[in-house]
Amino acid sequence: MPDTTQGLWRIVGATLAEWMRTALAELMREAPTLDAMNVFPVADGDTGRNMVSTLQAAVEALAHLERRDLGAAWQEAAHGALMGARGNSGVILSQLLAGFAELAEGRAWWEASDLRQGFRRAAERARRYVPEPAEGTILTVADAMAEGASATGDIIDCLSTALKAGREALQRTTEQLPALHRTQLVDAGALGYVCIVQGWLDSARGRPGEPTAWAALEPAGRVPPLADAGQYYYDVEALLYQFRCRDPEAYLRRALPGLGDSIVLAPGREMLKVHVHTDAPVKLMEILTSVGDIQHMEWWDMRQQVAARRARSLRIVVPEPWGVVFQHDYEVLTPDEAEDADDTLWLAPPAPLSHALAVPSVGLMGQLALEYDESEPWAHNRARLAELLKSMRHWVVMRDGEHWWLGDGSPPVGNREEVLTRIQAEIPEPGVVTVYLSHLARREEASYWQDALNAELVQIPEAHPWMEVIWQP
Numbered sequence: 001m002p003d004t005t006q007g008l009w010r011i012v013g014a015t016l017a018e019w020m021r022t023a024l025a026e027l028m029r030e031a032p033t034l035d036a037m038n039v040f041p042v043a044d045g046d047t048g049r050n051m052v053s054t055l056q057a058a059v060e061a062l063a064h065l066e067r068r069d070l071g072a073a074w075q076e077a078a079h080g081a082l083m084g085a086r087g088n089s090g091v092i093l094s095q096l097l098a099g100f101a102e103l104a105e106g107r108a109w110w111e112a113s114d115l116r117q118g119f120r121r122a123a124e125r126a127r128r129y130v131p132e133p134a135e136g137t138i139l140t141v142a143d144a145m146a147e148g149a150s151a152t153g154d155i156i157d158c159l160s161t162a163l164k165a166g167r168e169a170l171q172r173t174t175e176q177l178p179a180l181h182r183t184q185l186v187d188a189g190a191l192g193y194v195c196i197v198q199g200w201l202d203s204a205r206g207r208p209g210e211p212t213a214w215a216a217l218e219p220a221g222r223v224p225p226l227a228d229a230g231q232y233y234y235d236v237e238a239l240l241y242q243f244r245c246r247d248p249e250a251y252l253r254r255a256l257p258g259l260g261d262s263i264v265l266a267p268g269r270e271m272l273k274v275h276v277h278t279d280a281p282v283k284l285m286e287i288l289t290s291v292g293d294i295q296h297m298e299w300w301d302m303r304q305q306v307a308a309r310r311a312r313s314l315r316i317v318v319p320e321p322w323g324v325v326f327q328h329d330y331e332v333l334t335p336d337e338a339e340d341a342d343d344t345l346w347l348a349p350p351a352p353l354s355h356a357l358a359v360p361s362v363g364l365m366g367q368l369a370l371e372y373d374e375s376e377p378w379a380h381n382r383a384r385l386a387e388l389l390k391s392m393r394h395w396v397v398m399r400d401g402e403h404w405w406l407g408d409g410s411p412p413v414g415n416r417e418e419v420l421t422r423i424q425a426e427i428p429e430p431g432v433v434t435v436y437l438s439h440l441a442r443r444e445e446a447s448y449w450q451d452a453l454n455a456e457l458v459q460i461p462e463a464h465p466w467m468e469v470i471w472q473p
Contacts, residue, residue, distance in 0.1 A: 013073035023199030032327035050087030057084020074101035089189035099125030136176025138189040144169030342378035363468035399466035
């Protein structure tokens with residue numbers, strides 16, 4: 001039944017910003033589950049991370065928005081999502097948001113009927129920019145939400161009914177795609193969209209909804225071999241601008257299908273993001289450069305991603321939601337489901353360990369995990385990692401507004417430049433520095449710490465601590 005405990009009849013730009021923040025929190029909580037369930041179109045285990053990166057870029061764009069009208073908010077969210085879109089699911093998500101933005105252009109606010117139309121426009125746009133759409137995916141669930149969203153009642157009624165229809169369609173995806181039927185899973189990208197709308201509904205209600213046991217849908221190591229699925233090797237994304245042809249989208253629709261699959265064409269503000277799976281990245285680059293200039297391009301070897309997913313033997317024990325930091329490369333367990341066993345790193349265990357290695361912080365755990373050697377017995381690994389742990393240095397940085405301080409009991413030192421000076425003065429040379437930075441940090445801040453400390457950067461799903469800096473000899 002629709003939620004009737006609270007009436008909400010209009011949404012404005014500030015409402016949307018809050019919806020997106022709540023949706024991001026929901027998506028981050030479920031990202032490890034999405035990654036574990038990711039078997040289509042390739043079982044590379046990154047759907048959760050890709051959708052989080054995409055939605056986080058939308059949230060960051062809204063954080064800088066000065067105008068309060070809804071149309072401007074949707075436009076900024078959609079543009080941010082496009083710029084930050086990662087993977088097949090992320091690029092499609094950016095087009096779902098762009099569909100809402102199309103309908104909201106020039107509008108100061110929406111009522112429930114507008115939101116329902118927004119679900120329809122989002123589904124239509126996302127499907128339009130996937131040249132070869134498959135059923136049983138995020139596109140199918142988007143269609144179901146558009147059909148199911150209530151035409152009567154308030155905003156909460158609209159979201160509740162859309163979500164109900166989306167959940168029902170999500171369960172049906174298991175029978176719509178062979179890869180999902182073999183593993184008895186639902187589509188990970190579709191689940192991500194359901195999580196986002198769940199976050200919107202929670203925000204609209206002003207309280208969390210009933211938790212969903214997504215973890216019950218996780219696979220038990222049932223990752224199909226890449227070769228069996230007939231997939232291409234490379235996952236490629238490119239952002240094009242300065243177009244050299246009149247209709248770049250039409251040209252790419254003709255040129256790309258013979259080169260690969262999982263094609264998504266995502267237009268934005270005088271630019272076009274292209275996603276494709278291919279085994280001919282050089283030929284792909286030739287096609288793309290004939291269309292326009294490449295502002296940014298990345299590709300990943302999906303064979304390595306799938307192989308790494310199958311080869312996980314190191315277990316990481318962390319409380320939720322810290323698993324998102326490790327879930328792509330290791331088996332992640334919560335303290336409630338973990339045992340004191342070999343090949344295990346355990347974050348701040350409540351009791352002494354006989355087999356696993358206790359680690360005091362997430363940052364230190366991240367560095368130790370990279371040093372784990374699967375070819376060695378655990379006894380050798382444990383002794384070597386314990387010695388490395390003793391030699392590492394780490395600094396926990398706290399932040400409250402513009403006040404910064406080190407989490408060693410010292411008083412606030414003022415601003416980040418003073419914190420940086422303190423850390424730099426204590427960093428031995430030579431060594432490797434890694435910064436674990438809050439997901440709430442803006443890109444400017446991430447660049448600041450990365451450049452100032454010549455560091456690798458890792459995002460963490462919490463605000464406290466704001467940052468942890470690890471020095472490793």
